[in-house]
Amino acid sequence: MTAATAEQTGTRGTMPPVPEGAVTVTVKVLRYNPETDSEPNWQSFGVPALPTDRVLNLLHYIKWYIDGTMTFRRSCAHGICGSDAMQINGVNRLACKVLVKDLMARKGKQTTITIAPIKGLPVHKDLLVDMEPFMEAFRAVKPFLITYGNEPTRERIQSVADRERFDDTTKCILCACCTTSCPVFWTEGSYFGPAAIVNAHRFIFDSRDEGAQERLDILNDAEGVWRCRTTFNCTDACPRGIQVTKAIQEVKRALLFRR
C-alpha cells in the first residue's frame, strides 16, 4: 500500500463559503477503484469543518466540491439506516454519528481524520464494500419468527418482561460495524460474525418464537458461535449500543444448557 498523499484543492470552480468557526482538517481516505488502481492508496484532502459537523459532512464536501469520484454509501444521515459504516481513525463507526469535535487534535495541532473501508469484506470502490457475504450470514440464521400451529385471531400475548428479554438485539440496523471489527471474521471469512448471531438472539429469546432449536443447531456449527473469542470489539463498535458480546454469550449458554 503506497502512501501517495496529494493535498488537493478545489478543481471545480468556486468553493462554497466557509462558515464562521470552521477550521481546516485533513481528511485522509483510503481510495481504491479497481477500474483504474492496481492497489488501494491514501489520499488527503483539506476540508473546512465545524466542530458540530458529522464526518459524513466532510465526505460530502470532498465528493461535492473536490472529487466527484469519491464513493461511499449513505442515506438517512442520523444513524438509523446503517449505510455508512467505515473505519474512522481506526475504529468502526457510522460516519453520520461521529462529530468532528470528538476527533479534534489538541489546541494548536492540525487535525487529521483517517477513513478506510470496513475490514473483511471485499472493497468495490473507495469506502463502499460488498455487503453480500454479510447479508448471507444474516439470512442463514433464519432471522424471522418461526411458529407452528394455528395463528391466533388477535395478537399473541407477550408479557412486558418477555418482551424486554430480547429488546437490546431488536435495535440492530445491519450496518456491519460489529462483524467487520471482529478479528475472527477478518481471518476466518466463513464465520457467521456477531451481527448474524445478534439477529439469531433476537428470535431465540423471543417468547413467541418456536425456532430456537433450528437456529441453535445452525450456530452450533463449526462457523458458529464457538468461533467467538470474546474480544468485545463488536460491543465497542456497535453504533446502537447493543451489548453484542453479551448476546453472543447468551447464545453460547443456550447451546450449553439446552435440553
Place this chain on the structure above:
Amino acid sequence: MQFHKYDVVIVGAGGAGMRAAIEAGQRTRTAVLTKLYPTRSHTGAAQGGMCAALANVEEDNWEWHTFDTIKGGDYLVDQDAAEIMAKEAIDAVLDLEKMGLPFNRTPDGKIDQRRFGGHTRNHGEAAVRRACYAADRTGHMILQTLYQNCVKHGIEFFNEFYVLDICLTETENGPVCTGAVAYELATGEIHVFQAKAVVFATGGFGKVFKTTSNAHTLTGDGMGIVFRKGLPLEDMEFYQFHPTGLAGLGILLTEGARGEGAILRNASGERFMERYAPTIKDLAPRDIVARSMALEVLEGRGAGPNKDYVLLDCTHLGAEVLETKLPDITEFARTYLAVDPVKEPVPVYPTAHYAMGGIPTNVHGEVLRDNDHVVPGLYAAGECACVSVHGANRLGTNSLLDINVFGRRAGIAAAEYAAGRSFVDLPDAPAAVVEEQVSHLLSDHGRERVADIRTELQATMDANASVYRTEETLKQALHDVQALKDRYEHVAVQDKGKRFNTDLLEAVELGFLLELAEVLVVGALERKESRGGHAREDYPNRDDTNYMRHSMFYKQGEGLKSDIRLDYKPVTFTRYKPMERKY
C-alpha cells in the same frame, strides 16, 4: 443491456415495497428493484407508532379513526379511502405482530398504545391512545420485520438497481405498463425488466428542502418518472412540516414524545399550544403545531441566541420514560445537539417531512392516467402515491399505516392482475430514454456543479415555499427553480466510470428534485387558500367553494423545462361534511 422477465416488478424496498412484495411474491414470480439495500430505506427512520383502533387500553373504534384522518386532512381526504385505511388498520397491526414485530406491551401482554397528534376519542373530545409502537423505533421494527419476512419467503431482490424509467405500451384502450428500466450501480449496465405489473413504492422527495427529516436518497425518483411519462401527479402543493425537528438540523424527534406528555414552550417558558389548540394542545395535528411554532418565532417569542426555535420540554417525563419509551430521540439530542433531554429542554423547529401528494391511485393501488382511467399494470403505494388518505395534512402514524394497508393492497392487486394475463409486448427500444439520459449526463456539456444547484434549490424552497407561503415568495421560488433548471442543462458529472458511479446518481436525482419542486410551487401558487399543510398568508382561510378539489398536474411535452398543466379532481365524500377545523 440485460433483459429480465417477471410477472410483478416492485420498485423500492421500503415499507410499502416490501409489504407489497410479501403479498405478490407468495402468489407469482416477483422481483424487487431497489436503489438502496433493503433495510436502508427511510421507513426505518419513522419513530412514534402506527395507529389502529385496537382499543387495547381504552375505548376506541375505527370510525373515530376515519373521522380524525379526514378532519386532520382538512377535508381534502377521499373519505372512502380513509375508511378503508382505518378499518384495515387493525388487521395491518395484527399481521405485523404475527410476522414477529416486537410491539411494546400492556401489563396484560397486549399491544400497548399511546397518544398521537390529532387522534381523538369520539370525534375530537380528547386525545386517545391509538398508536401501537415499539419504543421510538417503530419504523425500524416495521422495516426489519418486513425484510425478515421477505427473507422467509425467498423474495428476489435486485439491490442497488436504480429504476429510471417505466415502459408504457400503447394499446387501443390507452397505455399499458409493461416493464421498468434500471441502471445497475455496481456495473453501470442498463437492465430492462419486462413485467405484467409494476408497483412503484419509491418514497418521497424531501430533499427539495434544506431542513428536512428526509434521507439524502429521498429525491422523488418514482414521482418524477411517472410525471415525465405524461401521467399526472396529485396534490403536490401539500407538503408536511413536522413540528419537532432538531433545530438547525431537521433530524426528527417523534411526536410520540408529546404523546408521552412532552410540552412545547417558547422563550418565556409558556406552553403556547394552549392558545392555538385549547382542547388537545400539544397533540394538535402537525400543520397546526408547525404553524404555531413558526408564529411564536416570527412574533419574537423564539428561544435561543437568535430566537429562532422553540423548546420541547421532556424533563418532567423522567429518565425512565425517556430511556425505555423514547431512547433513540434522547440519544439524537445528546449526539447532535449535546443537549440531554432528561435535564434540559431540546431546541426544535419544523422540518420538511412528508409529501401528502404523489402519484394518484385508487384504493387498489392502480395508478390513474386521468380522473377516470387507470394505467393497467401500473401500481403505486406509500409516500410516492396519493390515494388520497392524507388530504391536505397527514396525521402522525398514518404513513406507517398507509404503507402497510396500501402496500398490501397494491401487492395483491398486482399479483392478481398478472395471474390473469399474458405478457404485453414492450414498446420499441425500451431502454432508449435511459441510455440517452445516462450518456448525456456523462458527456461534456458544461461546468455546473450538482451540489451548487441542489444547495440553491433547497435554499429557495426553505425560504419561499415552506410552512408559510405568499404569492410573492412563491413567485420567487418559481423563478429560482426555473433558473436552476436552465443551469441543470450544463451540469457536469466528474466521475465518468461505470463502477458505483454515485456522482452520476446524484445528478439524475437532482433532475427529479427540480422537476418536483416546480410542481409543488406551481400548485402552491394556484391554490389561493389555506388548507392543512398549505398555508398562504395572503389567503388565510379555507375556501371550500373554489378549492375543495384535488389538484392534478400534467407535464406538457418533453424536456425538463416543459410546461405544467393543472387540472382538478373532485374529492370523494361519504358521510362527513366539511366543518371548521378546531382542536
